[in-house]
Amino acid sequence: MRLPLRRGGRFVAAALLASLALTGCGSAPEPQAAPAPTTSVPVTKPYDKLRPTEVRIPKIDADSSLISVAVTKDGAIAVPSVEEPMQAAWYRLSPVPGEIGPAILLGHVDGNSQPGIFYKLHELAPGDEIMVDRSDGEELTFVVERSIQVPKDEFPTEAVYGNTDKAQLRLITCGGVFDDAEHSYEDNVVVYANLV
Template sequence: MTVRWAGAAVAALALVLAGCSAAEAPKPAAAGAPVTSSIPVTKPFKGLQPTSVKIPKIGAESTLLAVAVKIDGSISVPSVHQPMQAAWYKLSPVPGDVGPAIVLGHVDGDKKPGIFFKLKDLVPGDEVDIDRSDGKKLKFVVDRVTQVPKDTFPRDAVYGNSDKPELRLITCGGAFDHAEHSYKDNIVVYANLAA
């Protein structure tokens, strides 16, 4: 059964800025602007959740906070004062369930590297391990890594439904715009559940 994203969730995902610099905060959606989208999600959060992420190649390991959307329509992310903390977007599927599970992490924060500082260094075939609250230990294999400008973020490719368990890892990347206190791009890693 397919469930459609809530309006606030779509607004937040359209503005993906998760995992960016200490100086940057997610920008709110325009006040009062109607939000429509054809982007569905397969299974919203209902209790079961991922508890940790580990990426051996880049030495990244973190527990996972469950985050959602703030009242202003922006996506909630871990504090930049804890740049090594990753989060799971709980309106996406639980990793291992059908659909694209979304895991977010900072590239940096407090002038220190973040949990996904080296995310851009992953290549197809690299592994990502996810543990869940039901005791399952899942292995995902990277399919591709992209760097995309934030103003052309591929929402359908990242958040659109799929017919198998998939994982998306997202952080910021590219050049840092000091005037905007923001990285110009997002790094998105696409991974599939290992057979």
């Protein structure tokens, strides 16, 4: 079932949100990591419009450039390669951070037998800061409002992607127990933050 994603009062490209329930947002911390999902769009395709370029989260010592991602031929949101677990991404069909609405940033919890950029995302608490740089030279600061961990089959689609009347940020990764059969974690961690 395909569900619509929203952006600034408009529906944007449909994506299979159950899959975003980040299929491939990490792999087992074992010698043989689960393979990254194949995608029909280049995950690192250049994006020449206004975009976020870097994310920094001091509390968890996370710092990454941001590549832009869209959707795969199957309708799932593309994610960075599991071979590069320290790379974070911005879902470019969501608002640019600083615009009205929920800007979506994605990152692995682990991959390639090492921690990922959002390995400690679950440690964020209300009041923690997240900094995002943009291609226009703006440096924005967001403050965490709340953090949740939910089973992927209960992913709060509307709360994450629904329209908002202010500039917000959503950081998403995997969490919970790793399911060897599915090569994926059972939960998602979602952090909600507001522009200062």
